[in-house]
Amino acid sequence: MSDVKIRLLTLQDWRLYKSIRLTSLEDSPDSFGSTYEHEAALSDAEWLARLDLEFRGLEALPLVAELAGHAVGLAWGVIHEPASKTAHIYQMWVSPTQRGKGIANSLLSEITAWAFHKGCERIALAVTASNEAAVRMYHSSGYLPTGSLEELRSGSALMVQPMVKRLDNTK
Ligand SMILES: CC(C)(COP(=O)(O)OP(=O)(O)OC[C@H]1O[C@@H](n2cnc3c(N)ncnc32)[C@H](O)[C@@H]1OP(=O)(O)O)[C@@H](O)C(=O)NCCC(=O)NCCS
Numbered sequence: 001m002s003d004v005k006i007r008l009l010t011l012q013d014w015r016l017y018k019s020i021r022l023t024s025l026e027d028s029p030d031s032f033g034s035t036y037e038h039e040a041a042l043s044d045a046e047w048l049a050r051l052d053l054e055f056r057g058l059e060a061l062p063l064v065a066e067l068a069g070h071a072v073g074l075a076w077g078v079i080h081e082p083a084s085k086t087a088h089i090y091q092m093w094v095s096p097t098q099r100g101k102g103i104a105n106s107l108l109s110e111i112t113a114w115a116f117h118k119g120c121e122r123i124a125l126a127v128t129a130s131n132e133a134a135v136r137m138y139h140s141s142g143y144l145p146t147g148s149l150e151e152l153r154s155g156s157a158l159m160v161q162p163m164v165k166r167l168d169n170t171k
Contacts, residue, residue, distance in 0.1 A: 006063055006110055009062040009063065010051065014048040015047075017050070017064070018042075022040055023095075025040075030130075063075050063076070063110055063111070065106065073093065075089060075111060078090060085121040087111070087115035087118065088123070088125060089124075092125075104137055115167060116167050120169060123164065123165045124146075127161055128152055128159070129159045130159075135161070138165075141165065145162070150162070
């Protein structure tokens with residue numbers, strides 16, 4: 001993990017973002033509500049727009065983990081409404097060859113610190129219930145199941161478990 005660098009994805013990184021996001025969807029189709037087919041059809045302008053947070057008026061932390069200049073991990077923190085006390089995590093993925101080295105834990109820590117700094121009181125996400133590695137990861141990071149299972153996507157047999165981690169930001 002020591003050689004892995006985590007940094008913010010900026011507008012200039014849209015090609016890198018497109019590449020790692022499509023790779024993640026292809027590698028882990030059961031982990032995400034979206035699909036490779038859907039996102040592979042997006043135009044370059046749409047990929048660029050996703051990272052144009054100012055234009056979108058979106059409070060977000062799109063992170064990439066890099067090893068020797070290669071993207072090996074991705075995660076987004078998002079606060080949907082300006083005054084919201086809830087941050088969300090999306091698109092969490094680590095390259096299969098780099099798993100088990102703490103990269104996802106580091107991405108989670110960055111998002112937690114960012115959400116705390118933004119005054120959030122909780123972080124929410126949804127994880128495929130049968131995805132043992134991810135469920136364990138969120139559990140060991142302090143996320144607890146909340147609410148009932150939901151379909152991963154319309155008509156899918158896979159179910160996702162909403163989870164929430166409380167942040168000590170209420171004082
Ligand atoms: C889930 C995923 C992001 C974990 O990434 P990672 O970099 O290997 O995770 P880390 O090495 O930082 O480990 C974090 C924690 O996850 C748990 N974990 C990770 N892999 C695990 C596995 N194969 N089995 C059980 N627990 C596992 C451990 O609890 C670990 O915490 P610890 O430090 O207390 O041991 C990665 O497996 C992945 O990209 N999976 C496919 C995409 C996905 O499922 N994304 C989640 C969408 S909600």
